[in-house]
Amino acid sequence: MAHTRWLDGDEQRTWRAFLAANRLLMDSLDRQLQHDAGIPHTYYEILVRLSEVPDRALRMSQLAASSMSSRSRLSHAVARMEETGWVRRRECATDRRGAVCELTDAGMEAIKAAAPGHVEAVRTHLFDQLTPEQVVALREISEALAKHLGGDGVWPLDDKAS
Amino acid sequence: MAHTRWLDGDEQRTWRAFLAANRLLMDSLDRQLQHDAGIPHTYYEILVRLSEVPDRALRMSQLAASSMSSRSRLSHAVARMEETGWVRRRECATDRRGAVCELTDAGMEAIKAAAPGHVEAVRTHLFDQLTPEQVVALREISEALAKHLGGDGVWPLDDKAS
DNA sequence: CTCAACCGATTGAGAGTTCAACTATTCCGG
DNA sequence: CCGGAATAGTTGAACTCTCAATCGGTTGAG
Numbered sequence: 538m539a540h541t542r543w544l545d546g547d548e549q550r551t552w553r554a555f556l557a558a559n560r561l562l563m564d565s566l567d568r569q570l571q572h573d574a575g576i577p578h579t580y581y582e583i584l585v586r587l588s589e590v591p592d593r594a595l596r597m598s599q600l601a602a603s604s605m606s607s608r609s610r611l612s613h614a615v616a617r618m619e620e621t622g623w624v625r626r627r628e629c630a631t632d633r634r635g636a637v638c639e640l641t642d643a644g645m646e647a648i649k650a651a652a653p654g655h656v657e658a659v660r661t662h663l664f665d666q667l668t669p670e671q672v673v674a675l676r677e678i679s680e681a682l683a684k685h686l687g688g689d690g691v692w693p694l695d696d697k698a699s
Numbered sequence: 700m701a702h703t704r705w706l707d708g709d710e711q712r713t714w715r716a717f718l719a720a721n722r723l724l725m726d727s728l729d730r731q732l733q734h735d736a737g738i739p740h741t742y743y744e745i746l747v748r749l750s751e752v753p754d755r756a757l758r759m760s761q762l763a764a765s766s767m768s769s770r771s772r773l774s775h776a777v778a779r780m781e782e783t784g785w786v787r788r789r790e791c792a793t794d795r796r797g798a799v800c801e802l803t804d805a806g807m808e809a810i811k812a813a814a815p816g817h818v819e820a821v822r823t824h825l826f827d828q829l830t831p832e833q834v835v836a837l838r839e840i841s842e843a844l845a846k847h848l849g850g851d852g853v854w855p856l857d858d859k860a861s
Numbered sequence: 862c863t864c865a866a867c868c869g870a871t872t873g874a875g876a877g878t879t880c881a882a883c884t885a886t887t888c889c890g891g
Numbered sequence: 892c893c894g895g896a897a898t899a900g901t902t903g904a905a906c907t908c909t910c911a912a913t914c915g916g917t918t919g920a921g
Contacts, residue, residue: 733909759900774901791899795899
C-alpha cells in the first residue's frame, strides 16, 4: 500500500460516533441481560436462533453461521450452556463428524424469561431514539455492510418482497 | 412492565442486520489489528486518544471516558501496555488519588505503524460500502444513540459549526 | 481400495473483560 | 476539625473469546 487513504474530518466524526454508539449500546444490552437473566448477549442470540428453527435444533456449523459466532466460540458457549441444561448435543445422523445442538425446554423457558427485558432495552436504547426514516436507513446500511462482510445465514437475503 | 412492546417485522429485520453488521465489522477490524499490529482494537483506541491530547497524557478517568472504557478495563489495559512500554503512569500533581497515563515514544511509534492498515480496513469495510448520503445518515444515527446513552467526552458535542 | 486432503467440531492455553471488593484520598456538613 | 460519604484507581477471581493444534470422519483422485 503506497498511499494511505486517511479519513477526512466528516469521516472521522462519523467513525467515532459509530464506535461510541456501538460500544455503549452493546455494553448496555450486555449488562442488562447479564444482570436480569444471567447470560451474555452472545448466548442469548444463540438460544434465540435455536428457538426459531424446526425441532429447535441445528448443526453446530449452521448455528455458528447464523449467530455470527466462530466455531470455537460456539463450542465453548454450547459446552457452558449444556452444563446449565439449556441445550443438549446430539450426534448427527447423516455425518458422524457432525453434532446437532438442541434447545431444551429449560432453555426455552430461559429465553422466554429474558426476552421482555431485553426487547424493552433494545427499544428504549435504539428504536425509541430514531425517526422512522432513520430506522429504514439503518437497516439499509446494516444490510449493505453485512452483505459485504459475508454475513450469511442470517437473513432471508432473498425471498419475495424485493 | 405490564406489556412488552415487541419488535415488529421491520424492526426485527433492522435489529438483526444491525447486530450482524456490527459483529462482523468489529471482529474483522479486531482481527486485522491483532494480526498486523498485535493489539486489540480497544487498546488501539486508547493509544489514539492519548496521541491526540496535549502532552500525550490524560487522567485515567478521562481516558476511560473518552475511550468508552470501564475504569477496570482501562486499568488492566494500561497495566498491560505499560509492560510493553507503550504508556507510562505518573502520579497526578493535583490529586494524590489520581494517576496520569502518558503515551511514550514507543507507543507513538506503535500507533503510527498500525494506523495505515487499520484506516484502510475501516475504509474498505465501512465507507467504501456506503453512499455519501448513508454516511451522513450513519453519523446522525450514531450521534443520536451515543448522546442518549451518555457517551460523553468523545466528541466535541458543542463547539462551533452549529 | 487406498491414502492424502479436507471438513466438522473440540480443546487448552493465553489474553481481555466484568464484577465486586478494596485502598487511598478528597470533599463536605456539622 | 471530625467523620461519613463520595471519588480515583487498582486488584483478583470468574468468565468469555481467540488462536492454533488436534482428532475422528469423509471425500475423491489414482
